[in-house]
Amino acid sequence: MKVLDPACGSGNFLYVSLELMKRLEAEVLEAFEELGGDAGFEMASFKIGPRQFLGLELNRRAVAIAQLVLWIGFFQWQRKTTGKADTNERPLLPKTPSIVQQDAVLAYDEAIPRKDPDTGEVVTIWDGITTKPHPITGNEVPDDSARKVVFDYTNPRRAEWPAADVIVGNPPFIGAAAMREALGNGYVETLRKAWKGDVPESSDFVMYWWGKAAELVRDRTAKRFGFITTNSIHQIFNRRVIEPFLADEKKPLHLGYAIPDHPWVDSADGADVRIAMTVAAHGKGEGTLEKVVYEQAREDGENDVIVVRSTGTLAADFKIGADVSSCQPLRANDDLVSRGVQTIGEGFVLKPDEARHFTASDSEVPQVVRPYLNGKDVTNRPREVSVIDFFGWSEAEVRSRKPALYQHLLTTVKPLRDQNSRDSYRENWWILGEPQPSLRRQLSGLSRFVATPVTAKHRFFIFIPTVTLPDQALNAIASDDGSILGILSSSPHVVWALAAGGRLGVGNDPRYNNTRCFAPFPFPALAEGPLKQRIRDLGERLDAHRKRQQELHPDLTLTGLYNVLEAVRAGRPLNAKEKAIHDKGLVSILKQIHDDLDLAVFEAYGWPDLGAAWKAVAIDGCTLYDRASGTLIQPDLDPAADFDKMLAESRESLEQEILSRLVTLNHERAAEEKRGLVRWLRPDYQAPGTVALPAEEQDEIQLSAGTTAAKSASLPDKLAWPDGLAAQVAAVQKLVPALGPDPEAIAARFGKKSAKRAGQVAEILETLRGLGKL
Numbered sequence: 001m002k003v004l005d006p007a008c009g010s011g012n013f014l015y016v017s018l019e020l021m022k023r024l025e026a027e028v029l030e031a032f033e034e035l036g037g038d039a040g041f042e043m044a045s046f047k048i049g050p051r052q053f054l055g056l057e058l059n060r061r062a063v064a065i066a067q068l069v070l071w072i073g074f075f076q077w078q079r080k081t082t083g084k085a086d087t088n089e090r091p092l093l094p095k096t097p098s099i100v101q102q103d104a105v106l107a108y109d110e111a112i113p114r115k116d117p118d119t120g121e122v123v124t125i126w127d128g129i130t131t132k133p134h135p136i137t138g139n140e141v142p143d144d145s146a147r148k149v150v151f152d153y154t155n156p157r158r159a160e161w162p163a164a165d166v167i168v169g170n171p172p173f174i175g176a177a178a179m180r181e182a183l184g185n186g187y188v189e190t191l192r193k194a195w196k197g198d199v200p201e202s203s204d205f206v207m208y209w210w211g212k213a214a215e216l217v218r219d220r221t222a223k224r225f226g227f228i229t230t231n232s233i234h235q236i237f238n239r240r241v242i243e244p245f246l247a248d249e250k251k252p253l254h255l256g257y258a259i260p261d262h263p264w265v266d267s268a269d270g271a272d273v274r275i276a277m278t279v280a281a282h283g284k285g286e287g288t289l290e291k292v293v294y295e296q297a298r299e300d301g302e303n304d305v306i307v308v309r310s311t312g313t314l315a316a317d318f319k320i321g322a323d324v325s326s327c328q329p330l331r332a333n334d335d336l337v338s339r340g341v342q343t344i345g346e347g348f349v350l351k352p353d354e355a356r357h358f359t360a361s362d363s364e365v366p367q368v369v370r371p372y373l374n375g376k377d378v379t380n381r382p383r384e385v386s387v388i389d390f391f392g393w394s395e396a397e398v399r400s401r402k403p404a405l406y407q408h409l410l411t412t413v414k415p416l417r418d419q420n421s422r423d424s425y426r427e428n429w430w431i432l433g434e435p436q437p438s439l440r441r442q443l444s445g446l447s448r449f450v451a452t453p454v455t456a457k458h459r460f461f462i463f464i465p466t467v468t469l470p471d472q473a474l475n476a477i478a479s480d481d482g483s484i485l486g487i488l489s490s491s492p493h494v495v496w497a498l499a500a501g502g503r504l505g506v507g508n509d510p511r512y513n514n515t516r517c518f519a520p521f522p523f524p525a526l527a528e529g530p531l532k533q534r535i536r537d538l539g540e541r542l543d544a545h546r547k548r549q550q551e552l553h554p555d556l557t558l559t560g561l562y563n564v565l566e567a568v569r570a571g572r573p574l575n576a577k578e579k580a581i582h583d584k585g586l587v588s589i590l591k592q593i594h595d596d597l598d599l600a601v602f603e604a605y606g607w608p609d610l611g612a613a614w615k616a617v618a619i620d621g622c623t624l625y626d627r628a629s630g631t632l633i634q635p636d637l638d639p640a641a642d643f644d645k646m647l648a649e650s651r652e653s654l655e656q657e658i659l660s661r662l663v664t665l666n667h668e669r670a671a672e673e674k675r676g677l678v679r680w681l682r683p684d685y686q687a688p689g690t691v692a693l694p695a696e697e698q699d700e701i702q703l704s705a706g707t708t709a710a711k712s713a714s715l716p717d718k719l720a721w722p723d724g725l726a727a728q729v730a731a732v733q734k735l736v737p738a739l740g741p742d743p744e745a746i747a748a749r750f751g752k753k754s755a756k757r758a759g760q761v762a763e764i765l766e767t768l769r770g771l772g773k774l
Contacts, residue, residue: 001052004164004222006104006209008055011066017168021048022077050074054162054190055099069101085371100162104171105208106191107160107193110581123150126419128181141415151186154304156194158212167213173273175230176237185421200348200741202237204230210278216243218253218283226279231261233276234318235502236516239325242316245280252291254285255314261503263295263303274503276318288315292713317502323658324500329519329667336478337514338442339454340374340470341387344425344433347412348388354385356545358404368393368402375453375473379559387469391435391726398430406430422763424725434472434767437726438733442478442685450477450485455509458562459497461488463543475512479661479682483532486539487523489594490601491614495655496521496662522665524604525679531604538597545590553584561585564758565594571621595619605665610658617650624650629659721725721750732764741765 002343041274059065071093079085104396114123130146161167179188183205191208192201199211206229211226232238245253257279264275279287294306312320319325343349350358355369372387376767388405390398399406409430417429425433443449443466451464451474461477463485470476477484488494503509512518526532548735550556564581567574568591574582581587598619602611609630616623616632624633624646669679680686722728732746739745743762750757 001166002054002162002164003161004054004056004167005169006056006161006167006212007169008057008062008066008099009057009170010062011057011069011099011171013168014053014055014066015069017166018048018053018070018073019077026081051094051096053098054164056102056104056161057099058101058103060101063097063101064156067097070098075598086562092114103159103162105159105212106153106187106194108190109155109156111151111153114150114152124148124696125150125185125421127321129624134411136411139412142419144419148184150184153186153190156190158194161212161216163221165223167216167222168227169209170228171206171209172336173230173406175232176202176204179205180421189639198241200237200240201762203241204238206230206233207238211241214242214253214280215334217280218245218248220282224256224279224281226257226277228264229276229278231274231276231503233278234260234316235511236513241315243325246316251282251716252284253280253282255279255287255318256281256285257288257290258314259290259292259307260318262292263305272330276319277308283671286312289314289320319499319502322499322663324516324520324659324663327520327663328670329515330522330666330669331673332523332669332681332686333521335438336442336681336694337518338436338439338476338478339472339514340439340474340476341389341432341436342434342472343387344420345409345413345429347409348432350386350388352384352386358408361404364401368405371465371468373451373468373472373474374471375455375740377471378451378453378462379456379458380557381555387432389432389435389469390430391432391437391440393430395430424763428725432700435726437729439470441730443476445685446478446480448480450479450488451475452477452488452512453509454513457509459494459510459512459560460558460562461485462546462558474516475518477518478685481534481536481682482539482543484523484539484681485527485543486535486597487601487604489539489542489597491594491598491618492601492658492662493521493606495658499655499659520666522662522669523679523681524601524606526604531600533759535597535600535604538593538600542590542593542597545586545593549585556581556584561587561590565591569618569621605661607661610654612662613654617654618649621647625654625657626650718751719749728760728765729764733762733768736765736768741768761768 001021003014003021005011005013008014030051050067050073053065053070055063057066057498075085075087078087115121116123124145124147126142127146131140132143135140174182183191192199195208195211199207206227210229210233212229213222213227216222217225217528233242246255257277259277261273262277264273272603289310289312290307291310292305293308298304310320314320315325317323317325331501349372352367360367368389370389371387372385373382377383377385388409390402390405398409414429417425420426428730441733446466448463448465450461451470452461453461454475457516464470464476477488479485497512497517498510500520501502501513502516505509526535546558546561549561550558560581563575564578564587564733565584567578568582568587595615598614602608602614610695613625613632617625625631626633672678678687719731722731731750735746735749739749741760743765746765747754747758
């Protein structure tokens, strides 16, 4: 048997594998001798040795260290079990190493410095590390004399791995957005081209290892593999690599083991990170899912954890039960959600005194100096900062009409932008890096919009005035309707979002994105009437209640409010700090609003049985739910019974039933939309000219030959390439639903096919992916 670690570093994983297999060998030899065999003679050729443990590593020094670690470990085992380190084999160390210096995911013939086609000079970029004080502001800015070379790679292709039975490892933790900075533009462009079609550009670096190992196991070249990765592996941008392997009917894989989230200490810098673990094997089968339910950091830096274990078919989102990952995005929810803007330059953000300084000298400045909120501003105490927004302005306009702001950006933003590898950032340095034209289009005509943090401990939704510009850490949902906020704030949607969105960060906080949380979510089909108005009123009450109490008590945060609400729901006694928050925030009233909202939304779905069960289990906490029979059960009052545990399991079962029904409803809605029936959430914006039909009439409509769907899906053969980045982004985004995120297919719609146009489209698609729009 051979074990391969294709990112072996200094050989830790291979060393542990060697020791574990030597222990198994010892058990086998002991059993062999008990049966009368001569282990020393008859089993000599079958003994485990370092030559069976293969490694790939790019760092030349690490290669030598890993090989040495293996042999030292082997000789230590030999001495521990026989009394002497010498194995009597000659040569003592084989001439052929088992650790090879090699790039594990990209092979090429030669790395050649890229040359500027106009000047013939070698292309270099800022090294991304070295800074110097700005001569005017004194702030640290990029040192443009510290350069690194950009390389091109000849004959690029996917790397080959040596044959092995088992593959293990801990590949590099580099997110998709950080790959260019960490690995270089030329390398990343070549890598993504070599893996096009199997690993999307939005995937993290580790997924190239996962995809390669999965190919080998699928084709039976290897038997199974197991990796430690970042805990983002089961989120949508990485799941796209996993899903095809699990869904392949001819050569399927299955996840045999998974932990979606676990604390970890990075060996490189000692930082606390969150990791996931996966084991995959050929064929269909069930797997073991372990979830961390308790963790406590120890003084030695390690963590004590308690896990709960379940068995079943593991989906790509690392869940057993309702397969939320099988849901499709719905056209009814299309074009309503955008991430906020990304500044790409700290100088765009103004502290309160800075904003007052600029507005005092120019009465028109408030048009471009706007209130600015990020995720922490919403979850915790707001910073009360502003942002400079010159979207749609030329440099000449800014310089002539707003010279003070122009100079501020010239000295605080331009030095950093000048060293950025992206052309649009350098050339449009006075404009926010990602100004989100789609967001502006979606919010046009609205006085407010619904917002929720991308990453937050608790999933809540609030109204924000459209004069405020949201940061990329906020999702902006283009609706001013209180019924939409109410449905999003209800337990059916929160349960869905927690299951679909994944988690991220050291805090292991839930994430919310359009692709998996909002786009596929099947809203209840509600006509205007008393029930919809009741949900609307509850949504308005919820938003007004929280804002009123925060205005009365500026130290009150939404995270604090929902921490206490969670404690109240759990029936846990409140400490002094929590009691103060409860009284300031009127948390029991907040709970009552949420409870009423939950029951109203269950009624809107036509699920009175789940509404009654949710009230009994999640709200009142006095009965249990049996999913198999769909009935409520009075709990055993035996003092020895762990009622809290039974209630928690009952609630989990109830949540699985909610998810199962929402998944089924999503599939039904997707089928409706293929027939041309779309239940638009905001028809006046999404489908102007159409008439919103009452929910009770929608189910009775039959469209012949799918004419509406065909009409909406049709596209002109050729389009004009728009002028200006904002219009180009909007044009590309409009074609994605019909053509997919394929740069060449989209570029072909804009006149004559060319590499330049495909490159422009690819850059726009990469930006959209980074912002969670694809």
